[in-house]
Amino acid sequence: MNIAWDKAKDEVFRENTAQAIQEQLERLDNQAEKYQKRWIWELFQNALDAAPQGAGIEIRLRLRGDFEFGHNGAPFSANDILHLVFHGSTKREKEDSIGRYGTGFLTTHVISKKVRVSGSLETEQAFDFLLDRTGTTSRELASAMEFSEQRLRESVDRNITPDHRWTSFEYGLSSEAQSVVRQTLLDVRAIAPIVLVFNPRIEKLEITDDKSCVFSVRREKVTETIALATVDMIADEEKTCHFVVVEKGDVAVMVPLSPLGDGLAIGIVEGLPKLFVAFPLVGTETLPIPFIVNCPKAKPTPDRNGLYLDAEPTADNSRNKAFLESAWGLYADVVNWAAQRGLEEPQRLAKFSCAPDFEWLDRTWFDELVVNLLQTAIVRTPLVRVGGGQKRPPTEVIFPDPPVPEVRDDFRDIMEAFHGSIVPDSSVARKWEVIVSAWSVLPDFASVGIKTENLASVAVRVSSCGTKTALQRILDSRGSSVGNQEFLNALCDLLLRSGAGTTFEKIPLLPNQLGSFKLRKSLKRDDSLDEELKDIAHELSLPVRDGLLDGGMSDQVQDLLNPYGQENLIATLLRNCGIQATLRLSDSQYSDTNAKFFGWLVRNHRMDEVKSFPVISARDETPQLVDPKDQLILPAALWTADLKVFADLFPDRNILSDIYAAVLGPADGQWLEENGFLVREPLRTEIRNLSRGDLESLLDKPLSAEQEEKEHAIVDVEVVDLCFLTSKDRGILDTVRSSRLKGTRFLLFLFDYLIPNCAGAMEYTSVNCACGETHSIHRALWLPPIKDRQWVNVRKGHYGPPTAQNLARLWRDEPSLGRKLENDFVMTFLQRIGVSASEILMNLSGGDDRAMQKALVSLLNAAGNNSDQLLRLAEVLTSDPELIEEFEERKLRRERNRLNQELGALVETVFRSLFQSPEVSDLGLRIERTGRGSDFAIENDLVEGWSGVVVQR
Numbered sequence: 001m002n003i004a005w006d007k008a009k010d011e012v013f014r015e016n017t018a019q020a021i022q023e024q025l026e027r028l029d030n031q032a033e034k035y036q037k038r039w040i041w042e043l044f045q046n047a048l049d050a051a052p053q054g055a056g057i058e059i060r061l062r063l064r065g066d067f068e069f070g071h072n073g074a075p076f077s078a079n080d081i082l083h084l085v086f087h088g089s090t091k092r093e094k095e096d097s098i099g100r101y102g103t104g105f106l107t108t109h110v111i112s113k114k115v116r117v118s119g120s121l122e123t124e125q126a127f128d129f130l131l132d133r134t135g136t137t138s139r140e141l142a143s144a145m146e147f148s149e150q151r152l153r154e155s156v157d158r159n160i161t162p163d164h165r166w167t168s169f170e171y172g173l174s175s176e177a178q179s180v181v182r183q184t185l186l187d188v189r190a191i192a193p194i195v196l197v198f199n200p201r202i203e204k205l206e207i208t209d210d211k212s213c214v215f216s217v218r219r220e221k222v223t224e225t226i227a228l229a230t231v232d233m234i235a236d237e238e239k240t241c242h243f244v245v246v247e248k249g250d251v252a253v254m255v256p257l258s259p260l261g262d263g264l265a266i267g268i269v270e271g272l273p274k275l276f277v278a279f280p281l282v283g284t285e286t287l288p289i290p291f292i293v294n295c296p297k298a299k300p301t302p303d304r305n306g307l308y309l310d311a312e313p314t315a316d317n318s319r320n321k322a323f324l325e326s327a328w329g330l331y332a333d334v335v336n337w338a339a340q341r342g343l344e345e346p347q348r349l350a351k352f353s354c355a356p357d358f359e360w361l362d363r364t365w366f367d368e369l370v371v372n373l374l375q376t377a378i379v380r381t382p383l384v385r386v387g388g389g390q391k392r393p394p395t396e397v398i399f400p401d402p403p404v405p406e407v408r409d410d411f412r413d414i415m416e417a418f419h420g421s422i423v424p425d426s427s428v429a430r431k432w433e434v435i436v437s438a439w440s441v442l443p444d445f446a447s448v449g450i451k452t453e454n455l456a457s458v459a460v461r462v463s464s465c466g467t468k469t470a471l472q473r474i475l476d477s478r479g480s481s482v483g484n485q486e487f488l489n490a491l492c493d494l495l496l497r498s499g500a501g502t503t504f505e506k507i508p509l510l511p512n513q514l515g516s517f518k519l520r521k522s523l524k525r526d527d528s529l530d531e532e533l534k535d536i537a538h539e540l541s542l543p544v545r546d547g548l549l550d551g552g553m554s555d556q557v558q559d560l561l562n563p564y565g566q567e568n569l570i571a572t573l574l575r576n577c578g579i580q581a582t583l584r585l586s587d588s589q590y591s592d593t594n595a596k597f598f599g600w601l602v603r604n605h606r607m608d609e610v611k612s613f614p615v616i617s618a619r620d621e622t623p624q625l626v627d628p629k630d631q632l633i634l635p636a637a638l639w640t641a642d643l644k645v646f647a648d649l650f651p652d653r654n655i656l657s658d659i660y661a662a663v664l665g666p667a668d669g670q671w672l673e674e675n676g677f678l679v680r681e682p683l684r685t686e687i688r689n690l691s692r693g694d695l696e697s698l699l700d701k702p703l704s705a706e707q708e709e710k711e712h713a714i715v716d717v718e719v720v721d722l723c724f725l726t727s728k729d730r731g732i733l734d735t736v737r738s739s740r741l742k743g744t745r746f747l748l749f750l751f752d753y754l755i756p757n758c759a760g761a762m763e764y765t766s767v768n769c770a771c772g773e774t775h776s777i778h779r780a781l782w783l784p785p786i787k788d789r790q791w792v793n794v795r796k797g798h799y800g801p802p803t804a805q806n807l808a809r810l811w812r813d814e815p816s817l818g819r820k821l822e823n824d825f826v827m828t829f830l831q832r833i834g835v836s837a838s839e840i841l842m843n844l845s846g847g848d849d850r851a852m853q854k855a856l857v858s859l860l861n862a863a864g865n866n867s868d869q870l871l872r873l874a875e876v877l878t879s880d881p882e883l884i885e886e887f888e889e890r891k892l893r894r895e896r897n898r899l900n901q902e903l904g905a906l907v908e909t910v911f912r913s914l915f916q917s918p919e920v921s922d923l924g925l926r927i928e929r930t931g932r933g934s935d936f937a938i939e940n941d942l943v944e945g946w947s948g949v950v951v952q953r
Helices: 002-030 039-049 078-086 105-110 138-157 175-198 315-341 346-350 363-378 409-419 429-439 458-465 468-477 484-497 531-539 566-584 588-603 607-611 658-663 666-674 692-696 732-736 740-762 783-788 804-813 815-822 824-832 837-844 849-862 867-879 882-915
Strands: 057-064 066-071 114-120 126-132 167-171 202-208 212-221 226-234 239-248 251-260 263-266 275-277 292-294 398-401 451-454 525-527 563-565 683-690 714-722 765-768 774-777 792-795 798-800 925-929 935-940 949-952
Touching: 002 105, 002 138, 039 057, 039 066, 039 105, 039 175, 057 175, 066 175, 078 126, 078 138, 126 138, 175 202, 175 212, 175 226, 175 239, 175 251, 175 275, 226 315, 239 315, 251 315, 263 346, 292 315, 315 346, 315 363, 346 363, 346 429, 398 409, 398 429, 409 429, 409 458, 409 484, 458 468, 458 484, 468 484, 531 566, 531 588, 563 566, 566 588, 588 607, 588 658, 588 666, 683 692, 683 740, 714 740, 714 765, 732 740, 740 792, 740 804, 740 815, 740 824, 783 824, 792 804, 804 815, 804 837, 815 824, 815 837, 824 837
Parallel strands: 057 202, 275 292, 398 451, 525 563
Antiparallel strands: 057 066, 066 167, 114 126, 114 167, 202 212, 212 226, 226 239, 239 251, 251 263, 251 292, 683 714, 765 774, 792 798, 925 935, 935 949
């Protein structure tokens, strides 16, 4: 019976423990944001509590994918390590333990439910095990803890050599948890100097993440009770922090100091936790006191976000209040010391206000404490700089009257802008305005003896300006150096911090992006909208900026408004752009806006929106929207020069308008092509599979009867095709057959662009076919349609295929085409479409075909049927056309010579006949030719001394 009862009791304890842990883990999950700022300090507390008596401790934090927290404290007792596993604490019985009041080690599970724990035991043994607190139910969690205990025992039994120096907690992190830890380490870096000053037993702190840093502390006594502490942070760049510290008993008060010139100034405590119990009580950052208090023996709230300081007369409240009252007295010593030393920024020592609404704080007690300090120390100490550089007590100065302490700097700007020079010196007036405004809400403030000025009407006055421009004129007239944007942020910040956020609902005070003041309900938050998109909206007559809060307003003001996100704006613009496309397509202003929006979408890789965008085609007379189902091509203005001249051959409905040329860069065109929206140029080289039908149009010779019976297919062959060539109703072939002029231009397109850019595709190459044979094909897919279709305009309404006779008609209309026949690639093209160049020439002759054939045969005979000779002859005639004229002149001279020779021969015959007659022969005369084509000599035997007569021929 006793055994059963003991077993039941153990089971109850087990379930209760698991349930308690489950509840705490659920609270961590539900309030993760809160605990993400606090978990690290639980580890610090454990480390400090583990420091050997009378000795210091070193702590290291490492983020290298996983997170490791290590310290060189004392070894664990068996109870300590089991309490860690089963969520208990041996610290509650230790009066000097810092962590006895905390939410405990469980808080660290906000970053991971699994922790590898390693370290040493007091028994000279070591452990290294995985502490697992996963599980969706308390029963699963109980099993996980028991398994963790089992792993603990097994690790101890393995006789691991103990590392007497370091205890380590290693957390496996998700990517989200890594972000949390990385932010936590940034926070630790900011607070670490204070932690080390308040905890001298922490001799060294090392933090390693993206960069490593090490903290150490030096102290210097300046009075009996006051010390200066210096914290050195060694990282990429060394950084030093200074503090003035007063300690008495179990209370320490700290004020940060900051370097200023060659001296020191009072530092800033805003954003830092004001209360420490050795480590920061996260959540006390807004406690309105200008110093930091450390009470190691004070009792914090369970969530460590404050101290028990409420109005209930409990021992914890009374003890904690005594600590804080002692701290107030120590702070008065700091104020007197700082004033005597002449430290700069002394007004920071007076930054008090009424108690905040912390559930753990007795506000009445706190306010009375503040008023008493003001009366006895602050307002009687010369802390306010006035004209001439003198310093006077606050009771001798007039201050503005802000409503709550959170307004600080902005309220000074408001008062200075609307009331001119204030009594405090301009270098400190704003700071003191904020301070005294904070004082003014304290109970019995009148007894402090401060004169203030009211802020109530400032918001109304600013609203009455109507615009930021008018507000700026007022600020300028008062000699203020504050701009309207800074002023408005300060004012809005003031209203929000003072709880007067409803002012935005009552008066137009928030500036829109056009500079006019509006009610809150009239505005939305600009959720990182692209400025270019807003310009586009304006051009589309959408007053987006009128309804958007000025982007210069602070984040907290931005957060008051519902967001207007970029996705919403894009959808609105796309819808309106489409609507206006039906109404304003011919409007140049709309076209420019359309292009800007399209360019933005492309640059930002918004393909879904690009596909539904009202894209304008290249039609000049009547702009037209492209059909999104059509194949599109870049604007003609972006084409290469050799292609651009033939833009008229392409279907303008498929060409993007040139309005897009200015907004599309090379990378944009490539992105659009890669995503299948358009092509950058019509000539496409692709890897395709060819069917039997494709193959038959590319073969160098038809399939044989035997081959016809087989299946044919070719895979992965590189081919070249021409976009838009055969597009239905408006393809290039449909376009060019509309007129002979278009046909002629198409030939020029073929010869000047298409063929030079893909001549190799017309050559036959061997490919392997599914039939098991090798076929010889060309790879120019654009050739078969050109060969087979009737695209040559023969006469009006009649079209024919590209025969030699039909092509000659086009050739005849364009003289420059004649020389194209000399190009090898053109000859290859003609061969592929079954046309002979000689046939084209024959048809170009315009005369009797037989005469042309005779002329060609004569040329061949003259050249000895040698083609090279014919080419040289053509080259000579082409390079020197004057040779024809020279040939004609030589031919004419030869004809004249022939006629002269015939005439000479006739004369010679006549002369011979004459001298051979009896009448002349009897006279003794004779004739003799002395040379061809030369002279005749006549001799007379009857005449003495007569040498003859020369007759010139």
